[in-house]
Structure formats: structure tokens, C-alpha cells
Amino acid sequence: MASHRIEESALSDFGHIPYAVPHMIHPPTTFTNQEGSAFDFGELEEAIVLQAVNETKQPLYAGRPAATLEMFPSWPMRFHHTIRGSSKSGEESTDSGSAVHTLSSRGEGSRLEPESPVGRKTDSSSDHRVIDQMHHLQLPQQIDMASGSDSPRTGMSQAQPVAKPTSEKRRGAGSNSERLLDAKTLRRLAQNREAAKKSRIRKKVYVQQLESSRIRLSQLEQDLQRARSQGFFVGGGGGAGGNISSGAAIFDMEYTRWLDDDHRHMSEIRTALQAHLSDGDLRVILDGYIAHYDEIFRLKGDAAKSDVFHLITGMWTTPAERCFLWMGGFRPSELIKMLTAQLDPLTEQQLMGIYSLQRSTEQAEEALSQGLEQLQQSLTDTLASGSVNDSMHHMAVALGKLTNLEGFVRQADNLRQQTLHQLHRVLTVRQTARCFLVIGEYYGRLRALSSLWASRPREILIGDDISCQTTTDLQMVQSSQNHFSNF
């Protein structure tokens, strides 16, 4: 009974200040979390008061940690089995409902018997009955303590000497105490009851919300599973909303998977470099990475057949990558330029090789760009010219011209693929490995830059938002640290 143990450990601190507990009741949430069913603090309050009655029978410091537990009949179920009239004297009962024990032993239990724990929770009239009982209990001093003493210890020290001698007196008619019991205690008990009721209702609403969210989540997961198996990418991943074609959606999904594979390959290369593997082993890893790139070019080729606009407009990449896109991907000559700065120790032959590679990529890029320009010019001419009568014909011609786009994207990807292969040929194995790491890191950072840019704070937010912005900035910087960790 974990909850019971929690209760014990939590309450053992209060062992010697039973009357301090009423002050600790608010907020009630701490206790409600410990128990599945709602906790009625009205009952707690009453039980504390009743426990005070109990204390008169025994010394407060009788070394009964269980006494504290008895004051916390927080588990109303305990009320059930406590009404058996068992005697309390010397009995180390860890039953928190033993406060009721005492009541029953006094014969007061008869009034508690008919009340089920559930009934107690929901029926406020039962509370009144308990209060009625307390009326009869005549607890002058204890009630004084309970009714708002700021120094529970002093209250207790007062109660202590009082407890014993007043065991007989407490039944005496203390009209003063009766009135005190009525006014303050009653009000406080009523307030506690109200608070307990409110917290119960709040908890019920929260649980209901959780349940409905859980159902909704499982439904969404099912939908996602189904959609993925059908090859569609559900959700706002591409940012295109519902206007994404199936070919584009499939490619986006495959590209996401490819990115994950890329991370894996990168870490593999990184560890291989740090472990100083032999060239042969490293070459195997690098061949795997080249094949990984060949894979994405093949996928892009398939995607170009179904949705060339998706590729050429770069909707499959992040915004920052898209900004510097060339013909549906990276510009090979730019990549070479970026790499030459990173690969310093190059032999003469390697330098020549890299330089000629840069030149040939530039020439090829220029040729393809000019070809694409001519396509655009031709398309413009087709669309601009023609009368209304010929519109259908011109549209057909324009459609025919658009089909050439696929060819250009494919040639551009071919150029990229050849560039990577040539790099692998010109450089040594270790240099190639470092080179691939640099490329992977670069694009990782570019992607990170994209998300940082997207979540940067805007100037229009002022006032309270500023502090939130700074924390967001810090979080963003920290989250992007891992991108910069290796170089």
C-alpha cells in the first residue's frame, strides 16, 4: 500500500503537532494526488477535532506515531472497517481511521455506522451529523487550539496537562466552548468542505479532459499509421498543408528517412576517423556513404517524374536551404569552394584535381543554367503569344515544354552525383572522410539555421514577452549546440 506509506512518511513529521495539520490542509491538491478517490477535507478537519477527543484518553506523547495517522482519515474507506468497537488503549493501530475507532468505542460510532465512505463523500448531511457529535464531545481546550492557534506547540503543551484531567470535564457543559465550536469551527469546516468539493470537481474535469485527449491521440496515431502505410505524409510536415501531391509526399517521407540515415552515416564516419581505422575499412564506410548519396539522387529522379515542381522549388528542403537552391539542390561548385577551405593539407596533384573539378562544375552549371533560361524564354514566348482562339494549342505546347524541366533537374542531380564521386577519387581516404563530414555538418547547420530563424523573436513583441524571448533564445542556442559540436 504505497499510498499508505506515503501518508505515513508525510505525516510522521506532524506527529507531535496534531493541531498544526488544519493549517496545512490548504492547498488540498497535495493530498488528492495521493489517493485515487477524492479527499474530503471537511472530514479531515472533523477527524482532527475528533482525534483531539481521543487524545484526552491517552498522553499525546505516548510514542504513538500512529496517533497522527488516526487524525488523517484521508482514506474514507478506512472508516468502513474501523467501526468494530475495538478498544484503543495501547493498540498501535496504523489504521488512519482509528479516530473513528474511538468514536465507535465511545458508542458514537452508531451514528457513523450507517454512513458509507462514498456516502460520506457525497453526502454533506453526514458531516452535519459528525458536527452534532462534536457538539456533544465538549472539547474546550482542544477546540481552542484547533480553531486557529498560531503556536500549535504551545497549544499542545496546554492540551497536555489539560488532556488528562479534563477527560471527565470535557463532557461538562462549556457553553463558551460550545459557541466557539459552533461559530468558528463550523464556518471553517464548511469552508473546507466547499474547497474539497471544488477540488473534486476540478479533478474530475481534468481527468475527463485527459481521457478525451488520450482517445484523440490514439485515433491520430492510427490515422498516421494508416496513412504512412499508404505512402502519404499526413500533417504539416511539408508546410504545404493539403496541397501536396502524392509523389511529393512520398518523396518528403523518404527524404526524412534519408536524413536520419545520413546522421547515422555521419556518426559512423566520425567514430571511424577517431578510431583511426585502416584505410581499407574506412574505404568501405565511405563507399557506403557514396551509395547513400546515390540513393537520394535516385529517389529525386523518381520524384522528378511525378512532381518536378516540388523538387525544383525546393519545397522538400528547409527555407534556408531553399534560399540558396540551384536547380533543385545544392550547387556543386559552391560545395567545392566551401570544402577547399577545410581541406588544407593537399598535395600538388590533389590541388590541381580539386581546381579542375571546380572549373568543370562551374562550366557545367553555367551550361545547364543557360539551357534552363532558354526553356523559360521559350515558355514565356508560348504563353505570351497566341490569340484567344489558339489558347488550347498554346497550352498544349507549353505543357510539352514543361516536360523538359524534369530533364534539367535530373542533369543537375547527375552533376552533383558526379562531383561527389570525383571528390572521392581525387582525395585520399581520410581526406574524403573529413570532406564528407564537413558537408554533412554544413547542411546540418544550415538546417539548424533555418529553424533558428523561424523561431527568432520578433521586434513587435514587447513588454512581458521580452523575458520569454530571451529564454527562448537561450533554449534555441542550447538545442543547436549539438550541431556545432564536431567542428
Added chain:
Amino acid sequence: MHYQTESWNSHKPTKSSSSSVITDPLAHIERLASDNAVVIFSMSTCCMCHAIKRLFCGMGVNPTVYELDEDPISGKEIEKALILLMGVSSVPVVFIGGKLVGAMDTVLASHINGTLVPLLKQAGALWL
């Protein structure tokens, strides 16, 4: 870059059948290709052909270009033969030194891996 137009007829075989202008288009193509160092079969409306022409001009090469759509006589035949030869698309097709290099993808690949320039030099199309 120079475009061949009328001189094609000089290569027509003496025996001409009624159906086709050229009995053996492939041989015809071979003959045309071996006449110059760099021969490109192209079409004036094709943008990829434009790109390949730009590539060679950018390298300082002066290719011989045959615009098939501007040849009313044998253009279609050659185009069909090129499709047979290449399998997929007809133009652009490049011959260097009389030997078939291929379409745009092979030309680009050979340029990147550094084999195009030596080939051009060997054929006498580049002097550097």
C-alpha cells in the same frame, strides 16, 4: 560552332530507295560524325541541346551542329536512327573524334571526371 545544312546531301548514297532518303541512317550518322572533331546532333527547339552547345562553347570548343528539325530531307530519319542508337531520347547526341560519347548525362559525367578534356584534345578540338 558551325551548322551543317546543304552539305548533308553530299553524303547521300548514290543508290536511293523510294521510301527512305538514306538506306543506312546509322552509317550516315557515322560518316557525318567522322567529318569533324566534335559533332552534335541537335534540334533548334530543344533546350538541353542549347545547354550542351553552351557547354562546349564555354570550354572553347567549336562543335559542328546538325539541327535535325531544320533538315526537311533526312532529319526525321536521322532522328529515328538516333533513338535506336541511344534508346531513350534522340537529341542531343555528341560524337567526338568520330566516336559516340552520348547524351548530356554522359558528357557531363566525362567532363566532371576529367576525361572529356583529354578526349577533346586528342580529337584536336582543344588546344591548351
